Amino acid sequence: MEHVPFIAVEGPIGAGKTTLASMLADLLKFPVIKEIVEENPFIDKFYQNMDDWSFQLEMFFLCNRYKQLKDTVSEFFDKGKPVISDYHIYKNLIFSDRTLKGTEREKYREIFHVLTDDLPKPNVIFYIRADLDTLLKRIAKRGRSFEEDIDQNYLQQLIEDYDAAMASLAIREPATRIITIDGNTVDFVENREHFEEIASHIKELMV
Template sequence: MKQAPFIAVEGPIGAGKTTLASMLAEELSLPVIKEIVEENPFIDKFYQNMDDWSFQLEMFFLCNRYKQLKDTVTEYIDRGKPVISDYHIYKNLIFSDRTLQGNERGKYRQIYHVLTDDLPKPNIIIYIRAELDTLLKRIAKRGRSFEEGIDHSYLQQLIEDYDAAMASLAEQEPSTPIITIDGNAVDFVENKEQFEAISSRIKELM
């Protein structure tokens, strides 16, 4: 049987993933799975000292997302019910390749594959690309204290890592459509027509 639509919204920090996933969930009457941010015990420490805290933080994200993915599969995918998520589990590798070094990066990759290789993955991806200026404005607008001093070069590297990762996902899974949105030019929040254009493309794919 064909897998039920499992839509993931992706993009670098502050691109608008949660915003767009929530809007689409409402428009398409879909359940939405959102990343848990507030209860993360390592995120503050990580932004203060990335070298010391990256392994703990990446493992925390991985364990949480693994649990959420398993629950999503049991509750929705295995029952043929469509669902939308404000992230793709693959983002663990995007971030960990950037924040972890040497031995720890290798160990983390192995654990990632052991945990996730046999689980269903999103089969429709929406990728919001955005430039550094746009991301900085949105991060400031949201005003999370731990992101106040976010390193601009870290963000810029993540923008590039995301481009490379989406190209790599497209090669690994050619049957999974990736809808790329130019987050600098397309304003799905203020511009109703632009939002409707995105939601119609998703409807066609479902």
């Protein structure tokens, strides 16, 4: 597995993770793994009342992401095939540490480690970092109804949580290369040069 390219794209809500992952997968002819979001039956309730629905929401995401990555191992990694994903499984702790409290958080963390500690880790993470205004514009542009209720304070805190998490991952997973993209100034959708510069990092990995 260590020689099979596994690329993850990460960042807060609205950063452009799925867009970039899809573009890279199309360029490199890699399969792309996309997280399930809108299919989560608790997401509308969560944005309306985080305290009541956080645990259900986070457990649904964890179980689905675990199943996706287990399937990815057998379908791709075991056959030496590279993969691009629009998330890193570690994001479950970023969100759950913000939304869960007390014993629920402790129980969740225990379940997380039991399920994920032996899953493959990415060789490269593209971390799209963007400020609140940029994220809000992108969230509004994609027009998901359930995101209309996102609390701006929650989103700002996620930005800070992601910064801390990427710093932690750099220590926890030293074999994973983390490449930070300035989502406020880098436009990988409209500017081909910006996109090709990002893609060049993966091509270096495959040499």
